Amino acid sequence: MPPSNDFPTGNGQPKQNDGKRPNDGPPDLDQMWRDFTGRIGRLFGSKGGPGGFKPDSRGTGIGIAIITCVLLLIWVLSGYFVVPDGQVAVVTTFGKMDRTVTPGVNWHWPYPAQSFELVNISETKTLDVGSRKATPEGSMLTMDQDIVGVELSVQYKIKDPIAWLYNNSESEATIRQSAETALRETVGRNTMDVVLFGGREKLTNDITTELQQMADRYKLGVQIQGVTVQGAEPPEQVQDAFNDVIKATEDATRYLNEGKAYAAEALPKAKSDAARQTQDAEAYRTTVVEQAEGDTERFKRVLAEYQKAPAVTRDRMYLETMQQIFTNTTKVMVDSKNGNSLIYLPIDKLLAQSQNNGDGPKGTVTITTPTPSTEAAQPQSQSQTPAQVDMNQALDSQRVRDARARDTRDRESR
Numbered sequence: 001m002p003p004s005n006d007f008p009t010g011n012g013q014p015k016q017n018d019g020k021r022p023n024d025g026p027p028d029l030d031q032m033w034r035d036f037t038g039r040i041g042r043l044f045g046s047k048g049g050p051g052g053f054k055p056d057s058r059g060t061g062i063g064i065a066i067i068t069c070v071l072l073l074i075w076v077l078s079g080y081f082v083v084p085d086g087q088v089a090v091v092t093t094f095g096k097m098d099r100t101v102t103p104g105v106n107w108h109w110p111y112p113a114q115s116f117e118l119v120n121i122s123e124t125k126t127l128d129v130g131s132r133k134a135t136p137e138g139s140m141l142t143m144d145q146d147i148v149g150v151e152l153s154v155q156y157k158i159k160d161p162i163a164w165l166y167n168n169s170e171s172e173a174t175i176r177q178s179a180e181t182a183l184r185e186t187v188g189r190n191t192m193d194v195v196l197f198g199g200r201e202k203l204t205n206d207i208t209t210e211l212q213q214m215a216d217r218y219k220l221g222v223q224i225q226g227v228t229v230q231g232a233e234p235p236e237q238v239q240d241a242f243n244d245v246i247k248a249t250e251d252a253t254r255y256l257n258e259g260k261a262y263a264a265e266a267l268p269k270a271k272s273d274a275a276r277q278t279q280d281a282e283a284y285r286t287t288v289v290e291q292a293e294g295d296t297e298r299f300k301r302v303l304a305e306y307q308k309a310p311a312v313t314r315d316r317m318y319l320e321t322m323q324q325i326f327t328n329t330t331k332v333m334v335d336s337k338n339g340n341s342l343i344y345l346p347i348d349k350l351l352a353q354s355q356n357n358g359d360g361p362k363g364t365v366t367i368t369t370p371t372p373s374t375e376a377a378q379p380q381s382q383s384q385t386p387a388q389v390d391m392n393q394a395l396d397s398q399r400v401r402d403a404r405a406r407d408t409r410d411r412e413s414r
Helices: 029-043 057-077 161-166 171-188 192-198 200-218 234-310 308-328 347-357 372-382 386-411
Strands: 080-083 087-093 096-100 104-107 114-120 123-131 139-142 147-158 222-233 332-334 366-368
Touching: 029 147, 080 087, 087 161, 087 308, 096 161, 114 161, 123 171, 139 171, 147 171, 171 200, 171 222, 192 200, 192 222, 192 234, 200 222, 234 308, 308 386
Parallel strands: 332 366
Antiparallel strands: 080 104, 087 096, 087 114, 123 147, 139 147, 147 222
């Protein structure tokens, strides 16, 4: 007799083959269902046998309660959600706005009672408007009746998520149309030169102000961060002429900057030279004044001494003058009538003195002997009266002082 696949169960009933046909064939689906219902019946206290699932009323209630609790728990747990940093969530109850929640873990009543929508309030969004090509669709008219194409970039942030979601059905399209309107209005209030060359900053400020006013009027809930003019070009038919104007403007700006740089370099140097010359002039004035005052004081002292002893003062002045004259000269006066046949001349000292003074050619000494004319003049000078001699000496001294003063002025002027 072949071995049986049936084993006794816990209640004394033979265990079936768990849905498998004899000889390990494919599983029997009907038998598997009967086994499943039997286990469920035993779990909830059924009184049926192996033939089917026959639970009583108490077991049915407990099973339904457990299944309901599990499903309710899953439904409640599905209400948890996470809001990332830099974003907020707008929670709605049956489609009506209820509240906004901050970043972190939050909970709301699961669907269909409540739902939420995330809004990024930290991201700066960019929107391109217009075209730099003066096409029929994108061309604009300036105040001086010229045609120009302007390309604009708008940067904005969402500051009110509720207004952004519910005040307008298509908020981004509204911003685009508002930016284009503000751009055309601002371009129409300015000339072609302002738009193309010198007024970009004023143009962007005006567009930003106008666009923010329109966004507030439409209650878009956005903050305009900035507007950038990407480019502006005239029509292609006159593009070459405008390029020449742009090049000339750039050259003028470059020349102006070079002139400013040269002025910044030359002015400090000129001021320093002027200050140095002023200081030299002040120093020269101080020197001349002090020298003149010293000469005046010296003359007053000499005058006082002269008034006390005229003859002695004249002799002393004459000797001092002759000493100064002969100290700076390299000429040697030799009396040819002297009977001495040997004359000693300190040639080395005379040459050294000549080189130190810098008078005349270096290394030369002039020896002068009295000429007949000077010899003839000597008796005449000897025949002069003492008063005439004193007068001549005074004149000679005056001429020497005048010559020295002229030499001093010539050296200072050089």
